[in-house]
Amino acid sequence: MQQKIALKDQNLESRIYSARTVTAIVIVLALLGVVLGRYYSLQIEQYETYRTQSERNRVQLQPLPPKRGLIYDRNGVLLADNRPSFLLSIVRERVADLDATLAELQSLLEISEQDLKRFNKKLARSRPYEAVPLRFRLNEEERATLAVNRHRLPGVVVDAQLLRHYPHGELFSHALGYVGRINEREAQVLDETDYRGTFHVGKVGVEKYYEDVLHGTVGYQNVESNAHGRVLRVLERFSPEPGANLTLHLDYAVQKAARDALGDQRGAVVAIDPHTGGVLALVSTPGFDTNLFVNGISTADYSALRDSLDVPLFNRAVQGSYPPGSTVKPFMGMAGLESGLMTPQSTVPDPGWYKLPGASRLYRDWILRIRGTGHAPQVDLKMAIAESCDVYFYDLARRLTIDRMHDYMAEYGFGDRTGVDTTNERRGVMPSTQWKRSAMGQPWYPGETISAGIGQGYWLATPMQLAAATSVVALRGERRAPRLLKAINGEEQQAPLLKPVEGTPEHWDAIFDGMREVVHGERGTADYLSQGIAYEMAGKTGTAQVINIPQGEVYNEEEVAERHRHHGLFIAFAPLDAPSIAVAIIVENGGGSSAAAPIARAVIDTWLQGETVARVPG
Amino acid sequence: MGDYVRQMPNQGSQDMARTPGIAMRLHIDVPLLLLLLALTAYGLFVLYSASGQSMDAVVRQGRYFLLAYVGMIAAAQISLQSYARWSPWLYLAGVGMLVAVIFAGVGAKGAQRWLEVGGFRFQPSEIMKLGVPLAVAWFLADRTLPPRFVFVLGALVILGVPAALILQQPDLGTALLIAASGLFVLFVAGIGWRYIFGAVVLAIASAWPAWLFVLKDYQKQRILTMLNPQSDKLGAGWNIIQSKTAIGSGGWEGKGWMQGTQSQLDFLPESHTDFIIAVLAEEQGLRGVLVLLSLYLLILLRGFWIGVQAQTSFGRLMAGSLTLTFFVYIFVNMGMVAGLLPVVGVPLPLVSAGGTSIVTLMGGFGILMAISTEQRRVTR
Numbered sequence: 001m002q003q004k005i006a007l008k009d010q011n012l013e014s015r016i017y018s019a020r021t022v023t024a025i026v027i028v029l030a031l032l033g034v035v036l037g038r039y040y041s042l043q044i045e046q047y048e049t050y051r052t053q054s055e056r057n058r059v060q061l062q063p064l065p066p067k068r069g070l071i072y073d074r075n076g077v078l079l080a081d082n083r084p085s086f087l088l089s090i091v092r093e094r095v096a097d098l099d100a101t102l103a104e105l106q107s108l109l110e111i112s113e114q115d116l117k118r119f120n121k122k123l124a125r126s127r128p129y130e131a132v133p134l135r136f137r138l139n140e141e142e143r144a145t146l147a148v149n150r151h152r153l154p155g156v157v158v159d160a161q162l163l164r165h166y167p168h169g170e171l172f173s174h175a176l177g178y179v180g181r182i183n184e185r186e187a188q189v190l191d192e193t194d195y196r197g198t199f200h201v202g203k204v205g206v207e208k209y210y211e212d213v214l215h216g217t218v219g220y221q222n223v224e225s226n227a228h229g230r231v232l233r234v235l236e237r238f239s240p241e242p243g244a245n246l247t248l249h250l251d252y253a254v255q256k257a258a259r260d261a262l263g264d265q266r267g268a269v270v271a272i273d274p275h276t277g278g279v280l281a282l283v284s285t286p287g288f289d290t291n292l293f294v295n296g297i298s299t300a301d302y303s304a305l306r307d308s309l310d311v312p313l314f315n316r317a318v319q320g321s322y323p324p325g326s327t328v329k330p331f332m333g334m335a336g337l338e339s340g341l342m343t344p345q346s347t348v349p350d351p352g353w354y355k356l357p358g359a360s361r362l363y364r365d366w367i368l369r370i371r372g373t374g375h376a377p378q379v380d381l382k383m384a385i386a387e388s389c390d391v392y393f394y395d396l397a398r399r400l401t402i403d404r405m406h407d408y409m410a411e412y413g414f415g416d417r418t419g420v421d422t423t424n425e426r427r428g429v430m431p432s433t434q435w436k437r438s439a440m441g442q443p444w445y446p447g448e449t450i451s452a453g454i455g456q457g458y459w460l461a462t463p464m465q466l467a468a469a470t471s472v473v474a475l476r477g478e479r480r481a482p483r484l485l486k487a488i489n490g491e492e493q494q495a496p497l498l499k500p501v502e503g504t505p506e507h508w509d510a511i512f513d514g515m516r517e518v519v520h521g522e523r524g525t526a527d528y529l530s531q532g533i534a535y536e537m538a539g540k541t542g543t544a545q546v547i548n549i550p551q552g553e554v555y556n557e558e559e560v561a562e563r564h565r566h567h568g569l570f571i572a573f574a575p576l577d578a579p580s581i582a583v584a585i586i587v588e589n590g591g592g593s594s595a596a597a598p599i600a601r602a603v604i605d606t607w608l609q610g611e612t613v614a615r616v617p618g
Numbered sequence: 619m620g621d622y623v624r625q626m627p628n629q630g631s632q633d634m635a636r637t638p639g640i641a642m643r644l645h646i647d648v649p650l651l652l653l654l655l656a657l658t659a660y661g662l663f664v665l666y667s668a669s670g671q672s673m674d675a676v677v678r679q680g681r682y683f684l685l686a687y688v689g690m691i692a693a694a695q696i697s698l699q700s701y702a703r704w705s706p707w708l709y710l711a712g713v714g715m716l717v718a719v720i721f722a723g724v725g726a727k728g729a730q731r732w733l734e735v736g737g738f739r740f741q742p743s744e745i746m747k748l749g750v751p752l753a754v755a756w757f758l759a760d761r762t763l764p765p766r767f768v769f770v771l772g773a774l775v776i777l778g779v780p781a782a783l784i785l786q787q788p789d790l791g792t793a794l795l796i797a798a799s800g801l802f803v804l805f806v807a808g809i810g811w812r813y814i815f816g817a818v819v820l821a822i823a824s825a826w827p828a829w830l831f832v833l834k835d836y837q838k839q840r841i842l843t844m845l846n847p848q849s850d851k852l853g854a855g856w857n858i859i860q861s862k863t864a865i866g867s868g869g870w871e872g873k874g875w876m877q878g879t880q881s882q883l884d885f886l887p888e889s890h891t892d893f894i895i896a897v898l899a900e901e902q903g904l905r906g907v908l909v910l911l912s913l914y915l916l917i918l919l920r921g922f923w924i925g926v927q928a929q930t931s932f933g934r935l936m937a938g939s940l941t942l943t944f945f946v947y948i949f950v951n952m953g954m955v956a957g958l959l960p961v962v963g964v965p966l967p968l969v970s971a972g973g974t975s976i977v978t979l980m981g982g983f984g985i986l987m988a989i990s991t992e993q994r995r996v997t998r
Contacts, residue, residue: 008931013763016808017934021922024806024938028918028945035949036911038956042866043904050866054900057863058879226883 059235062223063197066216067162069243071176071206074278074486077252079172080207085163085295086138088146089131092123094155101153108149109142111135114298131157136295164200164207166290168252171259173287174315175250175279175484177205177423180293194218203293205315206248206484208423213488216243247487249278257606258283261599267587268316268463270482271603274471274573274582277480277495279420280607281583282464284316318425321460322586325542326388326593327571328409328455330473330511333381335408336396337507344381344510350374354394356446363450365390366543385514386521388541390454397453402444405452406432411501412469413479419496420464420482428465431458456545466584470571473515474538474579476508477501515540516576526570526597535608536576539600541593542569544586568595574604581607645694647990650920654690654968654983657913658683661969667876668890668897668971675890675971682973686980693984698992701985702756702932708745709753709776715742716783723787731787743784743792744974748981750777750796751939754803759932764808773804790837791950791962799943806925806938837960844960857893860885861955865899872903890971892963895955910969914948924990933989940982947979 042050071080088105095101105111111134119134126132138146138158146158164179166172179200182190186201195201196218202208219240223231258269258281271281286308292301305313314320336342352368355361366388367375375389384392397405410416415430429435431452433444451457461469464482472479483495515538518524525541544567568590573582583603587595641648662676662683669675715733719742723730732739754773761769777800785793805814829838847855847862864880867873876882878900881889889897898906921941928934947967953959955966965975 008760008762013808013931013934016764017806017938018926020806020808021926021938024942025919025922028942029915031945031949032911032915035952035956035958036907038953038958039865039899039904039907042862042956043869043899043907046866047869050863051869053863054867054880054885057860057885058883224879224883226885232883 058224060223060225060231062221062231064219064221064237064240065197065199066218066240067242068164068179068200069214069216070245071214072245072247073250073252073255074247074280075252076247078167079248079250079252080176081165081167082162083165084160085136086143086158086160087133088135088138089133089157089159090119090123091131091155091157092126096154101156104149104153105134105156108145109135109138131159137163161199164294169289169291170287171255172250173290174205174284174317175248175255175282176290177207177209178203178290178293179207181296200294204424205422206246209421210246210485214243214246217241244489246485247490248484249273249276249280249486250282250484251280251607251610253610254281254603254607255283257281258599258603259285259287261602262587265587265590265595266310266316267585267590267596267599268320269583269585269599269603270317270463270467271581271583271607272467272471272482274474274478274480274579276486277468277471277483278486279482279484280581281603282317282422282484284314284320286310286312288312315422315424316463316586316588318420318422318462318464320586321426321428321462322567322569323457323459323544324455324461324466325544325567325569326390326454327466327540327542327569327584328459328461329385329388329393330515330540330571331409331412331414331469332393332396332400332405332453333385333514334473334501334503334507334511335400335405337381337510338408338503339400339404341399342381342396344506344513347378347380348384348392348395350376350379350389350391352391354391354450356398356450359447361447363390363394363447381510382514382517383523385511385540386517386524388518388525393453394450397449398446400453402449402452403432403434405449406430406435411499412472413465413498414459414461414469418462418464418468418482420468421484425464426462428462429458429460455542463584463586466569466571467582470573470584471579471582472501473508473511474573474582476505477503512538512576515572519572525593528594529597529601533601535574535604537572537574537601537604538576538579539570539572539597541597542571543567543592544569546589563589565589565591568593568597570596570600572597572600572604574608580611642991644691645987645991646691647694647920647924647987650917650924650983650987650990653913653917653920654980657910657917657968660910660913663875664894664898664902664969665890665971667878667901668881668894670882670890671876679971679976682976685973686976689977690980690984690987693981694987694991696988698930698933698936698988701752701936701988702759705749705752705756709749709780712742712746712749713780713783716746716780718742719787720783731789741974743780743787743789743796744978746780746784746796747792747799747943747978748985750780751799751803751936751943752985754800755932755935755939758803758807759930759935763931764810765804770804770809770813773800776800788834788837789963791964794962795943795946795950795964798946799939802939802942803935805942807931807935840960840962844954844957847957857887857961858957860887861893861896862957864896865956868900868903868906870904872899872901872906875901877901892951892961892965892970893955894970895952895966898969914945918945921986924986928989929992933992937986937989940986944979944982 068082070078073079115135119132123132143158166176180203181199182195182201190201202211202214217240220238221234222236224233224235225231254271262269262283262285265285267285269281269283270279272278273280288305350365352365352374354363365374374391375383375387379389379392383389409430415428417425417427436442436444448457452459468482477500479498479500480495481498485493487493516536518526518539518541519529519537521527526539529537546564546566568587570585570593573579581604583600585596585599590596662679665679666676719730719733724732724734724739731741731743733742753776757773757776758765758769777797781793781797784796843855843858847858860880864878864886867880878897880886880900881897886893886896898910918941921937921944925934925937925941928937944967947964950959950962950964951966954961965972967979968976
């Protein structure tokens with residue numbers, strides 16, 4: 001030890017040490033310089049970049065979806081509202097064991113395979129702090145169960161959202177349509193900004209037609225949120241503008257009367273207030289519960305609706321195209337009078353059948369089968385309408401020719417959309433030589449004109465068209481487009497006036513006479529309607545063939561399969577002196593007009609009764 | 619303290635006559651103490667904000683500081699001879715405990731680092747942060763310096779054994795710090811530059827085999843993440859992206875105390891521990907970073923000065939190693955948070971929350987104070 005110490009040169013060691021210290025200080029300063037340079041680069045040179053990034057971290061723009069406008073009937077009965085619906089979501093990052101939590105939830109409430117599949121799909125695309133919905137539409141009991149077990153289920157969230165609700169379900173299904181979840185195709189068309197935060201959109205009917213009005217304007221809020229996505233405070237807020245509330249012309253009582261009268265028959269009823277064009281009732285049966293569609297209809301429910309032979313999703317009132325049958329006779333009669341080919345007094349001989357000059361084919365009158373002869377040796381217009389004489393109109397059609405017939409009928413709106421404010425309306429068919437050439441590439445045959453004269457053959461009309469045409473007659477030519485919408489946010493909307501149907505008053509009187517006779521005349525085809533009636537009704541019956549009856553054969557109702565039976569039709573307006581309602585009714589395979597006419601009585605009774613009640617002061 | 623009072627009369631009545639300061643008598647280096655007080659005060663100030671305005675966290679940290687200051691002053695009272703005498707035993711005890719960790723250690727997060735004795739948990743590696751430099755300094759102090767090759771090898775074995783034991787826990791950060799503290803002793807002892815360059819060349823040459831055979835997957839991942847944090851935005855890269863955002867968005871002036879959105883809204887991970895510098899940089903701006911760096915630099919310079927003034931080899935070697943190790947903490951921590959270095963578990967010294975590192979660091983400053991006050995006794 002002694003030796004070693006003696007060998008140590010303290011001065012040398014101190015010098016070496018000092019040199020090393022200086023080296024160390026140089027290195028330390030250099031490295032601290034590097035660190036400082038890094039902070040300088042981040043904080044001064046790249047300040048803007050990181051400043052922006054931190055703002056983006058902190059502040060999030062959150063859409064505030066607007067409240068969808070409500071829909072009322074003309075008397076303020078709520079037809080579509082929004083109800084809070086509770087949904088169960090899971091925040092992934094707050095759940096320790098997802099499988100265990102899911103198993104626990106499954107023991108508490110029903111979670112379908114479909115729910116799980118959707119949840120897993122969404123989970124894969126979500127950030128860990130986002131709430132992923134698992135179950136929609138929790139009922140009160142389920143919410144209570146969850147509330148009790150909340151402490152055992154961290155990361156399980158119950159949220160409320162406003163969902164469309166149709167209090168009357170099936171009753172207004174075709175009148176209102178429905179909303180449903182936005183699908184991928186719609187997402188591409190809809191304005192992305194406007195629909196941020198909105199999950200539903202009008203799919204069909206009024207809900208779709210007035211989507212713009214009902215939707216409202218989206219609002220925004222700038223929120224400060226933490227790294228877990230939790231909103232800490234609202235920095236700025238632009239409130240959403242709720243969608244406008246719609247009042248429709250629909251009358252709950254009339255709609256219900258029509259629906260009840262149709263019962264379990266397939267068919268459609270359209271009732272219009274001629275003075276406003278307002279649609280008082282729009283029924284198509286069978287209907288369906290529109291609430292099923294709001295939050296995603298189950299596959300089973302949907303295929304049941306889609307595959308049903310009764311096609312409940314089909315809106316017969318505007319999509320259904322039927323041969324209008326004898327209901328066209330008043331319009332045809334008016335055309336005959338206006339064309340000058342006949343007068344109210346001129347008559348046509350009626351042997352019960354009709355033959356084109358120089359042709360052998362026999363066109364039967366429907367009465368031939370019953371009486372073995374015609375309605376009368378000579379038939380005038382009033383009788384022709386009242387008793388629905390086919391021969392009279394066969395003759396008129398021949399003289400009028402199909403193209404002039406087309407032009408007259410087009411004035412009432414046949415062959416074109418009425419423009420009613422709902423979706424999927426069909427045009428029907430008002431045949432003409434030109435139509436047949438372009439549609440079928442064939443020339444028009446004279447015999448086809450005869451069939452068209454009584455609303456058969458190629459002629460197809462929707463119940464909406466028939467109701468609209470009837471209201472034109474009711475107002476003696478004044479014409480309005482049918483409208484479901486009455487008011488937006490209480491502000492009355494006018495249906496546009498269309499080009500009127502010209503006609504001399506005497507001619508209209510003659511048509512009125514004939515239609516009055518249908519209901520009130522002794523030999524009227526719907527004389528049974530006048531029993532106990534308190535007002536005067538004008539009507540016209542109609543029957544439409546579903547299958548073609550070969551020449552010489554006779555239609556026998558009982559022998560024909562139910563779905564091959566004739567459609568029953570009826571149009572009417574009332575009261576005769578001051579019409580306030582026009583209706584068109586079709587009952588599919590009803591056999592004949594007697595299936596449809598009583599429905600008109602029920603609908604008109606309800607409407608006029610309601611009017612009387614409404615008019616009584618106090 | 620009693621020991622010291624007894625010793626005083628024998629040792630330096632002249633000394634007493636010249637500078638009878640109470641600081642000298644208590645073996646306190648006043649400039650160092652003032653700098654440390656300033657640093658710890660600044661640290662508490664930042665911690666209050668970084669912990670989400672938690673007075674609890676500040677009080678807890680304050681208690682550690684109190685304990686650490688008491689420990690530092692106590693450590694300052696022990697003579698350097700005693701340190702030299704006891705260092706091999708401390709070292710051996712430390713190695714023993716590191717071995718014990720392998721068999722009876724308690725783990726957390728996949729690493730076994732803790733020993734539990736009678737309900738009291740501690741990390742033996744923390745003891746070795748002082749044990750290794752003390753042992754290496756003890757081993758070299760009595761040799762001719764610069765040390766001969768065999769002694770260099772001996773020193774490497776002394777520092778290598780605990781470093782290897784800690785590396786397998788696994789705790790890369792601490793292993794590197796401990797190895798560095800021993801190497802720094804060799805550096806200030808004046809080992810030839812050829813060794814140093816040789817070591818650097820060897821280190822570079824072994825980088826590829828180390829990547830293939832030594833580094834564990836998560837360690838490789840950290841390095842990859844540092845190089846490209848965007849590659850794993852929501853995972854490991856998140857920390858670095860968020861800390862760089864916090865630092866950068868602070869700018870020159872900072873967002874203001876407790877106004878840092880990155881830190882207050884939980885975007886910044888580990889904001890009160892390893893990543894606290896990001897909170898400081900975000901809220902105090904580059905100005906605050908400069909203040910902190912200045913304090914650190916002054917402490918480092920004081921440490922170097924104490925080393926240069928030291929009268930014994932042991933004191934010199936210890937002072938140099940402690941100071942440089944302190945610097946490594948600063949460099950590694952500030953570098954990793956700013957994305958310059960891979961993320962390793964090294965706290966920002968005396969600012970990050972956490973008891974053990976504070977106590978160890980302050981213990982080191984206690985030894986520095988012992989060195990600083992020893993010289994004056996020797997100077998006659």
